[in-house]
Amino acid sequence: MSNARHMLGSMQSIDAPMQRYAENDAIDYVIAGVGAAGGVLLQRLARAGFRVVGLEAGPFWDTERQWVSDEAGSHQLYWEDPRVTGGTDPLALGANNSGKGVGGGSVHWAAFTPRLHPSDFEVYTRDGVGVDWPLTYDELRPYYELLELEMPVSGPAYYPWGHPHGYPYGPHPMGGVGNALIRGCSALDIPVSIGGPVAILAGSHGDRPHCIYRGFCIQGCKVGAKASTLITHVPDAIDNGAEIRDRSMVFRVALGADGRVTGVHYFDEDGREHVQRAKAVIVCGYAIETPRLLLNSSCAGFESGLANSSGTLGRYLMAQAGNLILGRFDELVRMYKAPPAHALTEEFYETDPRNDFARGFAIQTVGPLPIAFGKQMMAAKKAWGWGLRREMMDYNHWAAFGLLGEILPWSDNRVTLSETDTDRFGLPVAHVAFNLHDNDRRLIKAGKEKTLEVMWAAGAREVVQEARYAHLVGGARMGNDPATSVVDKFGRTHDVPNLFVCDGSVLPTQGSANPGLTIQALAARTADYLISCGASIFTGDARDMTTPPVRTSLSPPATWGKGVPRLT
Amino acid sequence: MSRRADDGPRTHPAGHVLPPREQPGYYRGFSTLAQQHAWDEHTREVVLGRVATVPPIRFFDDAAARFWTLVFDHLLPQSDRTSERRIPIVNVVDARLYEDRTPGYRFAEMPTDRDAYHLGHEAIDDEARTRYGADFGELEYEQRENVLAAIHDGEPRAAAAVWKQMSVHRFWQLIVGDAIDAYYAHPWAWDEIGFGGPAYPRAYTRLERGDPEPWEVREQRYAWSAPPGARSDETENVHAFSVESEQHRSHAKKAHDE
Numbered sequence: 001m002s003n004a005r006h007m008l009g010s011m012q013s014i015d016a017p018m019q020r021y022a023e024n025d026a027i028d029y030v031i032a033g034v035g036a037a038g039g040v041l042l043q044r045l046a047r048a049g050f051r052v053v054g055l056e057a058g059p060f061w062d063t064e065r066q067w068v069s070d071e072a073g074s075h076q077l078y079w080e081d082p083r084v085t086g087g088t089d090p091l092a093l094g095a096n097n098s099g100k101g102v103g104g105g106s107v108h109w110a111a112f113t114p115r116l117h118p119s120d121f122e123v124y125t126r127d128g129v130g131v132d133w134p135l136t137y138d139e140l141r142p143y144y145e146l147l148e149l150e151m152p153v154s155g156p157a158y159y160p161w162g163h164p165h166g167y168p169y170g171p172h173p174m175g176g177v178g179n180a181l182i183r184g185c186s187a188l189d190i191p192v193s194i195g196g197p198v199a200i201l202a203g204s205h206g207d208r209p210h211c212i213y214r215g216f217c218i219q220g221c222k223v224g225a226k227a228s229t230l231i232t233h234v235p236d237a238i239d240n241g242a243e244i245r246d247r248s249m250v251f252r253v254a255l256g257a258d259g260r261v262t263g264v265h266y267f268d269e270d271g272r273e274h275v276q277r278a279k280a281v282i283v284c285g286y287a288i289e290t291p292r293l294l295l296n297s298s299c300a301g302f303e304s305g306l307a308n309s310s311g312t313l314g315r316y317l318m319a320q321a322g323n324l325i326l327g328r329f330d331e332l333v334r335m336y337k338a339p340p341a342h343a344l345t346e347e348f349y350e351t352d353p354r355n356d357f358a359r360g361f362a363i364q365t366v367g368p369l370p371i372a373f374g375k376q377m378m379a380a381k382k383a384w385g386w387g388l389r390r391e392m393m394d395y396n397h398w399a400a401f402g403l404l405g406e407i408l409p410w411s412d413n414r415v416t417l418s419e420t421d422t423d424r425f426g427l428p429v430a431h432v433a434f435n436l437h438d439n440d441r442r443l444i445k446a447g448k449e450k451t452l453e454v455m456w457a458a459g460a461r462e463v464v465q466e467a468r469y470a471h472l473v474g475g476a477r478m479g480n481d482p483a484t485s486v487v488d489k490f491g492r493t494h495d496v497p498n499l500f501v502c503d504g505s506v507l508p509t510q511g512s513a514n515p516g517l518t519i520q521a522l523a524a525r526t527a528d529y530l531i532s533c534g535a536s537i538f539t540g541d542a543r544d545m546t547t548p549p550v551r552t553s554l555s556p557p558a559t560w561g562k563g564v565p566r567l568t
Numbered sequence: 569m570s571r572r573a574d575d576g577p578r579t580h581p582a583g584h585v586l587p588p589r590e591q592p593g594y595y596r597g598f599s600t601l602a603q604q605h606a607w608d609e610h611t612r613e614v615v616l617g618r619v620a621t622v623p624p625i626r627f628f629d630d631a632a633a634r635f636w637t638l639v640f641d642h643l644l645p646q647s648d649r650t651s652e653r654r655i656p657i658v659n660v661v662d663a664r665l666y667e668d669r670t671p672g673y674r675f676a677e678m679p680t681d682r683d684a685y686h687l688g689h690e691a692i693d694d695e696a697r698t699r700y701g702a703d704f705g706e707l708e709y710e711q712r713e714n715v716l717a718a719i720h721d722g723e724p725r726a727a728a729a730v731w732k733q734m735s736v737h738r739f740w741q742l743i744v745g746d747a748i749d750a751y752y753a754h755p756w757a758w759d760e761i762g763f764g765g766p767a768y769p770r771a772y773t774r775l776e777r778g779d780p781e782p783w784e785v786r787e788q789r790y791a792w793s794a795p796p797g798a799r800s801d802e803t804e805n806v807h808a809f810s811v812e813s814e815q816h817r818s819h820a821k822k823a824h825d826e
Binding site: 010064065066067068069070071072073075078079080081082083084085086087088089090092093094095098173174175176179212213214215216222223323331332333334336337338369370371374375377378379381382383384385386387388389390391392393395396421431432436441444445448462464466467468469 | 592593594607608610611614615618642643644645648669670671672673674675676677713716720741744745748749751752753757758760761762763764765766767768769770771772773774775776777778779780787794795798799800801802803804805809810811812813814815
């Protein structure tokens with residue numbers, strides 16, 4: 001961090017000096033990755049009085065000096081270190097789903113924050129597919145409610161799907177894409193949620209301003225209106241004594257002779273190796289880097305990866321179907337205005353026995369900026385040359401909807417270590433294999449066709465689509481059975497009592513909801529568990545499976561006494 | 569094949585090739601750069617830097633730089649722009665390759681981006697020689713369009729050894745994607761398509777009905793045609809596929825059907 005005032009958004013700043021711990025000082029917790037989950041954990045643990053350090057591979061952003069309102073200038077926000085992507089249906093990575101820097105993916109998400117439905121926690125019991133979660137919706141629900149206030153979330157006062165609920169901040173005004181979705185859905189008698197749920201401020205909140213509808217949400221919200229843990233939780237973490245060491249790439253979790261981890265090895269910006277000792281380690285690297293780190297930490301007793309006695313580490317990786325449906329209208333849309341995320345329908349979310357597939361999908365607004373739109377025209381219309389120039393001149397006539405379809409967890413969708421490619425530190429990079437299965441293909445086809453139908457019903461003169469994927473979860477899934485999962489329902493690895501995983505990789509299934517809210521809710525729950533366990537995590541092997549009380553006293557300032565009453 | 573099922577208001581049967589203009593597109597007089605006073609300082613620095621500075625060629629050798637300049641003139645043609653208002657592409661791609669900036673992944677069926685450019689150069693020249701008996705750079709405009717259209721369609725006749733090492737479809741997406749990255753990052757391209765550009769801290773205020781901000785302009789459409797012999801002023805509208813791995817097959821299938 002430079003000497004100048006460190007700005008987070010246009011109004012918020014970090015003014016106090018940050019705590020600095022010595023590397024040989026055995027702190028309580030070291031967190032590898034300060035993203036959506038790591039940011040929440042760091043804040044909770046610091047508030048509860050633990051000595052905690054977050055190591056983050058990317059920079060600690062000063063948003064005023066480092067972020068831009070510009071597509072081409074925002075690549076630094078994405079994980080663009082090398083990876084290999086394969087399988088029968090390879091996933092685009094990088095900007096599509098991988099963040100880097102403090103705040104991680106929550107810096108470049110579109111900030112849609114639907115909850116999972118109660119059915120998501122028991123898809124095996126209900127439909128005989130995937131796997132049940134080791135916890136229920138009701139166990140996670142208080143954390144959904146808490147994080148919706150902490151972010152906070154704007155949306156309708158009554159949200160009808162899953163477990164019906166309301167949102168604490170008012171819905172956003174409609175942009176052209178939202179209006180098209182409302183028009184299309186209404187023509188087909190499909191209910192639609194207007195103005196959210198999205199973690200973007202419809203009014204000012206604490207030291208954060210309201211949204212200015214500039215449309216660069218996934219290039220990082222320079223305004224400070226869109227929630228990211230960089231601005232919602234990290235400042236409070238630092239105020240409460242947490243340290244963040246940025247540009248610090250953890251590459252190995254160290255295991256002691258007693259079967260407990262002793263800290264982590266990391267490279268600083270200049271490639272110098274360091275070791276941070278800690279009484280417990282929490283890996284928060286997301287669905288690809290978490291498995292990669294644990295695979296790279298293999299050692300005597302864990303030859304195929306640390307905490308991988310089950311052989312499931314890296315497996316059951318999931319992306320969601322993200323087919324993009326584009327409609328061209330005679331009238332102007334100008335979809336670059338308003339947040340990309342501002343209206344959706346979950347009417348097709350649940351399993352419908354009339355379908356030839358299990359589970360379902362959502363349809364959401366999207367607002368691609370010119371470069372993204374150009375590549376969509378390349379894919380959806382095979383446009384190049386003069387045809388591309390012509391389509392692009394019609395940019396302002398197009399609206400875009402995103403299908404968000406559930407893809408089930410499959411053992412062969414997995415992260416392994418590349419045998420050929422290494423990164424700048426000489427470490428094997430992640431190889432990601434992704435393969436669609438029959439249920440996935442049928443679901444995607446039906447979801448695509450329904451989304452096309454809605455776009456036509458909205459009045460589009462031409463409708464095209466690009467097939468793609470969105471989000472990532474899984475790879476270190478949670479479960480009750482140590483033989484088929486990596487962590488228990490609190491994120492503690494089955495194999496190593498003081499090693500935890502907390503991020504999107506622990507999700508056993510994913511529903512058709514954007515994962516960001518669920519990831520942060522799980523992090524707050526894991527924090528409550530760690531706080532309840534206290535020092536026993538650092539010394540004993542006992543595995544207390546008691547659900548901890550929900551601590552509402554650990555929320556960041558300005559959480560309470562705001563918003564509107566919820567209708568639930 | 570009809571060029572598109574629904575031409576809507578976009579083209580006029582009597583459309584003709586227009587002489588080069590300073591600013592093509594339907595938003596005459598609109599300038600995002602004229603709004604730079606309303607941008608934040610760092611955004612202004614980055615965008616103005618992009619306009620002012622064309623990076624030098626460092627990755628491509630002279631022959632490769634000439635070759636790729638010619639290829640990009642087809643992938644993202646600019647002959648409707650006056651020479652002083654053309655947007656640099658090959659230099660921007662060269663800078664990415666020189667600095668080895670990648671999107672953060674490599675498809676398993678692809679070599680590195682650097683190698684893909686070397687191999688692609690070889691394959692396109694081979695295709696040109698197979699079809700017309702001369703390197704790509706020696707061909708007439710229409711012949712060059714045909715060579716590139718063969719790659720676009722996923723149906724090259726030559727360079728089997730190269731295409732064993734990389735997917736035709738992924739290679740095509742790589743080079744057209746790079747052209748898009750360079751062209752549509754430029755404020756002159758934003759003016760052309762009526763994109764409002766950076767809006768922090770000022771904000772957008774007219775979110776509905778496609779209404780322009782007070783500082784934006786209304787659309788003023790006109791008809792135009794691509795130059796004679798252009799193959800690229802054709803687009804498809806294919807819905808049959810549902811998943812990404814099938815998306816590239818549609819074109820090959822169409823060609824067989826015809």
